[in-house]
Amino acid sequence: MIEQVYKQIEITGSSRKGVQDAIEHAISRASKTIHQIRWFQVTDTRGYIEEAKIAYWQVTLKIGFSVDDPGA
Amino acid sequence: MIEQVYKQIEITGSSRKGVQDAIEHAISRASKTIHQIRWFQVTDTRGYIEEAKIAYWQVTLKIGFSVDDPGA
Amino acid sequence: MIEQVYKQIEITGSSRKGVQDAIEHAISRASKTIHQIRWFQVTDTRGYIEEAKIAYWQVTLKIGFSVDDPGA
Amino acid sequence: MIEQVYKQIEITGSSRKGVQDAIEHAISRASKTIHQIRWFQVTDTRGYIEEAKIAYWQVTLKIGFSVDDPGA
Amino acid sequence: MIEQVYKQIEITGSSRKGVQDAIEHAISRASKTIHQIRWFQVTDTRGYIEEAKIAYWQVTLKIGFSVDDPGA
Amino acid sequence: MIEQVYKQIEITGSSRKGVQDAIEHAISRASKTIHQIRWFQVTDTRGYIEEAKIAYWQVTLKIGFSVDDPGA
Amino acid sequence: MIEQVYKQIEITGSSRKGVQDAIEHAISRASKTIHQIRWFQVTDTRGYIEEAKIAYWQVTLKIGFSVDDPGA
Amino acid sequence: MIEQVYKQIEITGSSRKGVQDAIEHAISRASKTIHQIRWFQVTDTRGYIEEAKIAYWQVTLKIGFSVDDPGA
Amino acid sequence: MIEQVYKQIEITGSSRKGVQDAIEHAISRASKTIHQIRWFQVTDTRGYIEEAKIAYWQVTLKIGFSVDDPGA
Amino acid sequence: MIEQVYKQIEITGSSRKGVQDAIEHAISRASKTIHQIRWFQVTDTRGYIEEAKIAYWQVTLKIGFSVDDPGA
Amino acid sequence: MIEQVYKQIEITGSSRKGVQDAIEHAISRASKTIHQIRWFQVTDTRGYIEEAKIAYWQVTLKIGFSVDDPGA
Amino acid sequence: MIEQVYKQIEITGSSRKGVQDAIEHAISRASKTIHQIRWFQVTDTRGYIEEAKIAYWQVTLKIGFSVDDPGA
Numbered sequence: 071m072i073e074q075v076y077k078q079i080e081i082t083g084s085s086r087k088g089v090q091d092a093i094e095h096a097i098s099r100a101s102k103t104i105h106q107i108r109w110f111q112v113t114d115t116r117g118y119i120e121e122a123k124i125a126y127w128q129v130t131l132k133i134g135f136s137v138d139d140p141g142a
Numbered sequence: 143m144i145e146q147v148y149k150q151i152e153i154t155g156s157s158r159k160g161v162q163d164a165i166e167h168a169i170s171r172a173s174k175t176i177h178q179i180r181w182f183q184v185t186d187t188r189g190y191i192e193e194a195k196i197a198y199w200q201v202t203l204k205i206g207f208s209v210d211d212p213g214a
Numbered sequence: 215m216i217e218q219v220y221k222q223i224e225i226t227g228s229s230r231k232g233v234q235d236a237i238e239h240a241i242s243r244a245s246k247t248i249h250q251i252r253w254f255q256v257t258d259t260r261g262y263i264e265e266a267k268i269a270y271w272q273v274t275l276k277i278g279f280s281v282d283d284p285g286a
Numbered sequence: 287m288i289e290q291v292y293k294q295i296e297i298t299g300s301s302r303k304g305v306q307d308a309i310e311h312a313i314s315r316a317s318k319t320i321h322q323i324r325w326f327q328v329t330d331t332r333g334y335i336e337e338a339k340i341a342y343w344q345v346t347l348k349i350g351f352s353v354d355d356p357g358a
Numbered sequence: 359m360i361e362q363v364y365k366q367i368e369i370t371g372s373s374r375k376g377v378q379d380a381i382e383h384a385i386s387r388a389s390k391t392i393h394q395i396r397w398f399q400v401t402d403t404r405g406y407i408e409e410a411k412i413a414y415w416q417v418t419l420k421i422g423f424s425v426d427d428p429g430a
Numbered sequence: 431m432i433e434q435v436y437k438q439i440e441i442t443g444s445s446r447k448g449v450q451d452a453i454e455h456a457i458s459r460a461s462k463t464i465h466q467i468r469w470f471q472v473t474d475t476r477g478y479i480e481e482a483k484i485a486y487w488q489v490t491l492k493i494g495f496s497v498d499d500p501g502a
Numbered sequence: 503m504i505e506q507v508y509k510q511i512e513i514t515g516s517s518r519k520g521v522q523d524a525i526e527h528a529i530s531r532a533s534k535t536i537h538q539i540r541w542f543q544v545t546d547t548r549g550y551i552e553e554a555k556i557a558y559w560q561v562t563l564k565i566g567f568s569v570d571d572p573g574a
Numbered sequence: 575m576i577e578q579v580y581k582q583i584e585i586t587g588s589s590r591k592g593v594q595d596a597i598e599h600a601i602s603r604a605s606k607t608i609h610q611i612r613w614f615q616v617t618d619t620r621g622y623i624e625e626a627k628i629a630y631w632q633v634t635l636k637i638g639f640s641v642d643d644p645g646a
Numbered sequence: 647m648i649e650q651v652y653k654q655i656e657i658t659g660s661s662r663k664g665v666q667d668a669i670e671h672a673i674s675r676a677s678k679t680i681h682q683i684r685w686f687q688v689t690d691t692r693g694y695i696e697e698a699k700i701a702y703w704q705v706t707l708k709i710g711f712s713v714d715d716p717g718a
Numbered sequence: 719m720i721e722q723v724y725k726q727i728e729i730t731g732s733s734r735k736g737v738q739d740a741i742e743h744a745i746s747r748a749s750k751t752i753h754q755i756r757w758f759q760v761t762d763t764r765g766y767i768e769e770a771k772i773a774y775w776q777v778t779l780k781i782g783f784s785v786d787d788p789g790a
Numbered sequence: 791m792i793e794q795v796y797k798q799i800e801i802t803g804s805s806r807k808g809v810q811d812a813i814e815h816a817i818s819r820a821s822k823t824i825h826q827i828r829w830f831q832v833t834d835t836r837g838y839i840e841e842a843k844i845a846y847w848q849v850t851l852k853i854g855f856s857v858d859d860p861g862a
Numbered sequence: 863m864i865e866q867v868y869k870q871i872e873i874t875g876s877s878r879k880g881v882q883d884a885i886e887h888a889i890s891r892a893s894k895t896i897h898q899i900r901w902f903q904v905t906d907t908r909g910y911i912e913e914a915k916i917a918y919w920q921v922t923l924k925i926g927f928s929v930d931d932p933g934a
Contacts, residue, residue, distance in 0.1 A: 075819040076802040078850070081569065082508040088162050090232050093261070094268065099507040099569060101266035112259040115184040117165070119205075122173035124166065130510070137801065137819060147387040148370040150418070153353065154292040160234050171291040171353060187256040189237070194245035196238065202294070209369065209387060219459040220442040222490070225785065226724040243723040243785060274726070281441065281459060297425065298364040304594050306448050309477070310484065315363040315425060317482035328475040331616040333597070335637075338605035340598060346366070349479075376522050378664050381693070382700065389698035400691040403544040405525070407565075410533035412526065421695075435747040436730040438778070450592050453621070454628065461626035472619040493623075497729065497747060513857065514796040520666050531795040531857060547688040549669070554677035556670065562798070579675040580658040582706070585929065586868040603867040603929060634870070641657065641675060651891040652874040654922070713873065713891060736882050738808050741837070742844065749842035760835040763904040765885070767925075770893035772886065781839075810880050813909070814916065821914035832907040 077137045080113065082130045089115055092129040106136040149209045152185065154202045161187055164201040178208040221281045224257065226274045233259055236273040250280040293353045296329065298346045305331055308345040322352045365425045368401065370418045377403055380417040394424040437497045440473065442490045449475055452489040466496040509569045512545065514562045521547055524561040538568040581641045584617065586634045593619055596633040610640040653713045656689065658706045665691055668705040682712040725785045728761065730778045737763055740777040754784040797857045800833065802850045809835055812849040826856040869929045872905065874922045881907055884921040898928040 083096025093112070101107060114130035155168025165184070173179060186202035227240025237256070245251060258274035299312025309328070317323055330346035371384025381400070389395060402418035443456025453472070461467060474490035515528025525544070533539060546562035587600025597616070605611055618634035659672025669688070677683055690706035731744025741760070749755055762778035803816025813832070821827055834850035875888025885904070893899055906922035 074804065075816050078800040078802070080510040082510070082566070084506065096507050097261075097263060097268060098266070101263075103569075105266075107263045107266065109263060110261050117169075117182050119169060119173075119179045119181060122170065122177075122179065124169060134802070137823075146372065147384050150368040150370070152294040154294070154350070156290065168291050175353075189241075189254050191241060191245075191251045191253060194242070194249075194251065196241060206370070209391075218444065219456050222440040222442070224726040226726070226782070228722065240723050247785075278442070281463075296366040298366070298422070300362065312363050313477075313479060313484060314482070317479075319425075321482075323479045323482065325479060326477050333601075333614050335601060335605075335611045335613060338602070338609075338611065340601060385693075385695060385700060386698070389695075393698075395695045395698065397695060398693050405529075405542050407529060407533075407539045407541060410530070410537075410539065412529060434732065435744050438728040438730070457621075457623060457628060458626065461623075465626075467623045467626065469623060470621050494730070497751075512798040514798070514854070516794065528795050535857075549673075549686050551673060551677075551683045551685060554674070554681075554683065556673060578660065579672050582656040582658070584870040586870070586926070588866065600867050607929075638658070641679075650876065651888050654872040654874070710874070713895075745837075745839060745844060746842070749839075753842075755839045755842065757839060758837050765889075765902050767889060767893075767899045767901060770890070770897075770899065772889060817909075817911060817916060818914070821911075825914075827911045827914070829911060830909050 075137045076108070076134050078132050078134045080130060080132050082114075082128055084126050084128045086126050089127055089129055092127045093131060096129065096131055097133070100133060104133075104135050106138070107133050108136070109134050147209045148180070148206050150204050150206045152202060152204050154186075154200055156198050156200045158198050161199055161201055164199045165203060168201065168203055169205070172205060176205075176207050178210070179205050180208070181206050219281045220252070220278050222276050222278045224274060224276050226258075226272055228270050228272045230270050233271055233273055236271045237275060240273065240275055241277070244277060248277075248279050250282070251277050252280070253278050291353045292324070292350045294348050294350045296346060296348050298330075298344055300342050300344045302342050305343055305345055308343045309347060312345065312347055313349070316349060320349075320351050322354070323349050324352070325350050363425045364396070364422050366420050366422045368418060368420050370402075370416055372414050372416045374414050377415055377417055380415045381419060384417065384419055385421070388421060392421075392423050394426070395421050396424070397422050435497045436468070436494045438492050438494045440490060440492050442474075442488055444486050444488045446486050449487055449489055452487045453491060456489065456491055457493070460493060464493075464495050466498070467493050468496070469494050507569045508540070508566050510564050510566045512562060512564050514546075514560055516558050516560045518558050521559055521561055524559045525563060528561065528563055529565070532565060536565075536567050538570070539565050540568070541566050579641045580612070580638045582636050582638045584634060584636050586618075586632055588630050588632045590630050593631055593633055596631045597635060600633065600635055601637070604637060608637075608639050610642070611637050612640070613638050651713045652684070652710050654708050654710045656706060656708050658690075658704055660702050660704045662702050665703055665705055668703045669707060672705065672707055673709070676709060680709075680711050682714070683709050684712070685710050723785045724756070724782045726780050726782045728778060728780050730762075730776055732774050732776045734774050737775055737777055740775045741779060744777065744779055745781070748781060752781075752783050754786070755781050756784070757782050795857045796828070796854045798852050798854045800850060800852050802834075802848055804846050804848045806846050809847055809849055812847045813851060816849065816851055817853070820853060824853075824855050826858070827853050828856070829854050867929045868900070868926050870924050870926045872922060872924050874906075874920055876918050876920045878918050881919055881921055884919045885923060888921065888923055889925070892925060896925075896927050898930070899925050900928070901926050 081096050083092045085091035085095055110131040110133045113132055116128045117124045118126055153168050155164045157163035157167055182203040182205045185204055188200045189196045190198055225240050227236045229235035229239055254275040254277045257276055260272045261268045297312050299308045301307035326347040326349045329348055332344045333340045369384050371380045373379035373383055398419040398421045401420050404416045405412045441456050443452045445451035445455055470491040470493045473492055476488045477484045478486055513528050515524045517523035517527055542563040542565045545564055548560045549556045550558055585600050587596045589595035589599055614635040614637045617636055620632045621628045657672050659668045661668035661671055686707040686709045689708055692704045693700045694702055729744050731740045733739035733743055758779040758781045761780055764776045765772045801816050803812045805811035805815055830851040830853045833852055836848045837844045873888050875884045877883035902923040902925045905924055908920045909916045910918055
């Protein structure tokens with residue numbers, strides 16, 4: 071772990087169900103091109119309202135991964 | 143959307159169940175007097191403890207809505 | 215309540231299930247030695263990834279309790 | 287308390303005497319139209335100088351109250 | 359000025375032209391219902407892009423006014 | 431002073447009289463178990479309202495003391 | 503919009519004319535390789551001085567775009 | 575007022591009596607060399623403890639004044 | 647540049663025209679006494695309203711210059 | 719690691735030599751009573767001057783450790 | 791320099807020796823794929839402890855480079 | 863110490879060697895005109911890169927000194 075250099079990027083995922091599902095959606099999509107994601111930190115939690123109900127949730131994450139990952 | 147002017151206010155909702163329920167409670171109550179809420183952002187998440195258990199959750203939101211809403 | 219002096223400390227709990235379970239785990243463990251926890255505030259929400267999935271969640275809380283608590 | 291939804295607003299009060307008097311002035315004025323103020327938090331403390339003396343103090347507060355209050 | 363109590367609110371204005379026009383639009387709209395606006399502070403400057411060009415600007419302001427204003 | 435290692439903790443004191451009295455109350459109570467408090471920094475000033483009057487003040491402090499203090 | 507995952511990056515543009523021109527320059531350059539930029543947020547505004555005059559302006563932006571954009 | 579350019583500096587005053595006295599001490603001392611101080615903003619409030627009592631208070635202020643003041 | 651030590655100060659300029667003019671006014675005035683200003687950073691943008699119109703703009707800048715400048 | 723609950727505390731170490739030595743001093747002292755320190759984060763770096771030279775450095779750290787540590 | 795558009799990214803380097811070595815390690819690794827790095831800013835300094843000693847240091851940097859760099 | 867009023871200013875020093883040398887350079891230069899510097903606090907640590915190596919370090923400090931110092 072000491073030889074590693076990590077990079078952090080910021081992504082935003084959405085979900086009609088809730089916060090946890092929006093996070094999982096964002097991680098799942100980012101993992102398609104970045105293979106060595108190690109951690110995330112929630113930096114913003116929002117929602118959009120339609121007709122007085124929460125239409126979808128939107129969660130912004132900082133994710134960290136090794137820069138030796140070829141998809142980074 | 144470009145002609146609109148929005149106003150943001152801060153509200154706090156509570157729930158015995160959890161974070162998501164507290165947010166839905168706050169949005170539902172605010173929608174009684176403000177008809178055009180468009181989005182919210184979570185700004186604080188707290189809980190109150192009774193006898194070593196979480197008695198209720200309390201979530202503070204910034205909500206945004208059109209100032210042309212007659213209930214604003 | 216006015217005569218009370220409170221102390222706040224920062225703790226971090228984990229869970230394979232999600233944010234709410236990690237918070238409950240942290241409160242439950244802290245309550246073993248601190249008997250008069252009154253409230254908590256979420257200050258950081260993170261997760262660790264293994265093989266493109268969330269392996270566990272990690273939530274940091276500020277918790278407040280009376281300094282007259284003998285376990286504090 | 288759990289069924290309540292709270293709203294927070296920001297107000298600024300002034301006084302020739304000092305910080306505490308400026309806060310009491312602001313709370314007193316706000317209470318004329320908002321009947322169920324529960325708490326306040328000081329967010330800014332300023333003063334204005336005339337001829338090398340403090341002419342008046344100006345304190346900004348975030349105040350919280352129930353949205354069921356008819357004057358809110 | 360010392361007898362006055364001020365209230366601050368947060369509003370967002372938009373413009374196809376630029377930052378200054380978005381601010382003027384927000385102040386102009388807010389002045390229809392709030393007669394004694396004294397100052398504003400810019401808290402956020404954003405823009406939305408369509409086909410690689412800035413479609414419109416969106417500026418968020420904190421505005422301050424006397425609570426004795428009947429339109430507040 | 432150079433050989434010393436200090437610890438900082440966060441405490442909250444209350445008072446019906448005002449900010450200064452709430453701080454003195456918190457320092458006095460903390461000094462019963464921590465003998466070598468050296469300084470404090472005010473991090474939050476709040477108040478609770480009952481019937482449109484300030485019922486009590488609540489001030490949060492970060493306090494610093496030597497870790498060689500047996501009561502720390 | 504709900505199925506989308508967004509990425510945010512930070513860029514800095516410059517201009518001899520002013521803030522708005524520096525922003526347009528940055529967006530225009532970023533759009534060469536990122537095709538689906540949706541929004542930006544200004545995070546820093548600076549200027550460099552030569553012989554007591556502003557030689558050029560430098561504006562830093564956070565920009566958001568879909569991660570399905572092949573140029574991202 | 576529009577033609578004026580202001581400068582802000584940061585100073586710290588102390589007092590054995592309390593916060594307000596420490597502020598007045600700082601303003602009084604600064605006024606000896608800066609003749610056109612217009613306002614101040616409190617940025618930090620601290621105290622130093624000796625034998626479990628507050629020995630002195632220390633308040634840090636940002637103060638603003640006209641740069642046309644010959645003593646600035 | 648490596649041998650240089652820089653000092654940063656905070657100034658505020660005003661203008662009836664707009665943000666850019668207020669900045670240029672502040673830089674121009676500061677350059678009368680400080681000859682080697684190198685850069686500035688905008689830290690606050692405000693405006694004052696008279697009769698529902700922006701009477702003047704007020705922009706606060708952090709400016710940096712060499713301490714070898716005799717006018718610093 | 720998932721079953722663990724961590725606690726974070728803030729400590730300050732000093733050194734006549736420099737930043738790194740002050741950190742090592744603080745960790746070494748804290749380890750006498752807390753056996754399972756896992757990580758630290760630097761939150762403040764200061765120094766004290768005597769006769770125009772740095773007399774000693776003072777570094778504040780947040781340190782994290784398991785609450786199952788009997789010395790915590 | 792005025793025609794350039796810069797991009798900022800966040801990376802984290804580690805070292806058993808200390809802060810400066812961790813920064814040099816991160817810059818060295820990033821330079822393999824990004825050829826025109828111009829500056830960095832330290833945003834976080836941490837360390838990990840094993841058996842009461844600092845096992846390795848971890849420093850997070852924001853680095854800036856020209857977007858015309860083919861390796862960016 | 864209680865009768866003293868302190869002033870804080872912000873300076874930036876550079877060095878080809880590292881952080882500590884840049885700080886010592888800044889303190890040494892500031893001490894030529896300010897005789898009673900008491901403390902400093904690091905507020906920013908940066909570096910500039912040339913050909914993939916750190917060409918020089920740049921550290922910004924807040925320094926505090928007595929306003930009774932004739933060189934202040």
